[in-house]
Amino acid sequence: MRQTPPGLLVLLDIDGTLVWRASRAHAQAVVSAIHEVHGELTLAPVEAAGFTDRRIVRAMLLQAGLTNAQVDQDMEWLLAIAARTYEETCPVDLSDTVLPGIPELLAELCRDPGLQLGLVTGNLESIAHRKLTAAGLSRPLLPWVGAYGSDAEDRNRLVPVAQERAAALHGMAGRWPSDQTVVVGDTPHDIACARAAGASVIAVTTGAYERDALTDADVIADSATEIAAALSQFAAA
Template sequence: MKKPKLILIDLDGTLVDSVPDLAFSVNSMMEQIGRATYQEAQVRNWVGNGVERLVKRALLNALDGEPAENYFEKAYPLFMTSYGQHNGERSQLYPGIREGLDQLKSAGYQLGCVTNKAEQFTIPLLKALGIHDNMGIIISGDTLPKKKPDPMQLLYAAEHFGIGSDESIMVGDSIHDVTAARAAGFQAVSVPYGYNHGQDIRDAEPDAVINSLADLPELLEQALRLAT
């Protein structure tokens, strides 16, 4: 690996375990439409492709497919209202996140959060968990016309800091993060936890896999030592 100047980090499944809040809101929605609720573990398998897809999966009790349009149109606003009210109440930072962010910031790296989550949920969640101010840029799923796995968000962040793609890293939990990194010319670092629908993230062939963000500073220092 090459030591970077810019480190972009995914939100859900990488920085934050947001499933508890999402599951609460899914079940609130299901109760309001008169349907059975789910265990948190089941909702966990459906997270990772945005809240619209999450709602559709909950309505279908399946990973793929499309519910009836009128059914979705009734349910989706109920989910959005609940999630807007409870976002950040049950979510937690993964182990090592605060330590890793502090170490990376102290070491002089430019940091940013790049997520497919809508801004109306991204900013409150980052603030609720006390890591909003660690980020030099925050790019949400509706900030730009395209989002991961498209490289647009990553390239926009690099341009914002005036840093080349070859000096940038994307850290994430899913194949979308690796795909976006490759398309943008970034290095890709993955975490093995998070929301990748049960698939081993190593199969996506990132440049490195770390068990915690707290492991990233040492990985980058090793890269520097090997290069000199």
């Protein structure tokens, strides 16, 4: 079994990082799954950017008056319904939601033998894959490797899961080293999940947060070009 990783592991967030405003059907699938499982609750909007789907469902249900025990009892069933509903309702073409320069950036990065691309996202796994496929971004990200909102409710637990899967993909035991892992995301929660794992982080201003909220990142990037420049700095370090 090989012991050394082949370079940098780059873990990309999806919403606000690769695509923008691509989540209408996703949000509707979650809401309709909540109604299918729990009946006609009155739901108020909750903060979603940077949170896992599990955490968003819990926040909505707690706000509607359910207890944590009631939420837990039906969580897996509810998420399965949300994923199935999204399969049926995801727009065929989400290419107009892709952020500028992202297709070119992914094409360039996936050709780099010193770099492994992956995902760290709050989206459920099947929703993430479906959304990126509809956006036309699946090819440079195949074979899929990463961690998802289906793996844990707390985003801070996701990076080690992705590191383990990326290592396994390359026949390595254990996890991809954190000093060779970079998270790219658009919220303070992306920064926190990178820090929880001891990984580096590039925050992007293309999503839900302004630069002022992202100052704890190693680098703040305003564009795909700036992400590429920052990654080459990490790769050279």
